[in-house]
Amino acid sequence: MQEEEFLRSVRTTGTSLGINIPNEIIKLLKIKKGDLLRIKVKKIKE
Numbered sequence: 001m002q003e004e005e006f007l008r009s010v011r012t013t014g015t016s017l018g019i020n021i022p023n024e025i026i027k028l029l030k031i032k033k034g035d036l037l038r039i040k041v042k043k044i045k046e
Contacts, residue, residue, distance in 0.1 A: 002028070004029060006022055006025060007044070008021075
């Protein structure tokens, strides 16, 4: 299975926090609505 890394800042969406997946990654991995993704989270800056 293909794997990609990217950096994004966290944003607020209602009462939750979220990130956007870049279009290049979506196209490269052929991600679509309903796909199950493994997400690894690592804070790199305080």
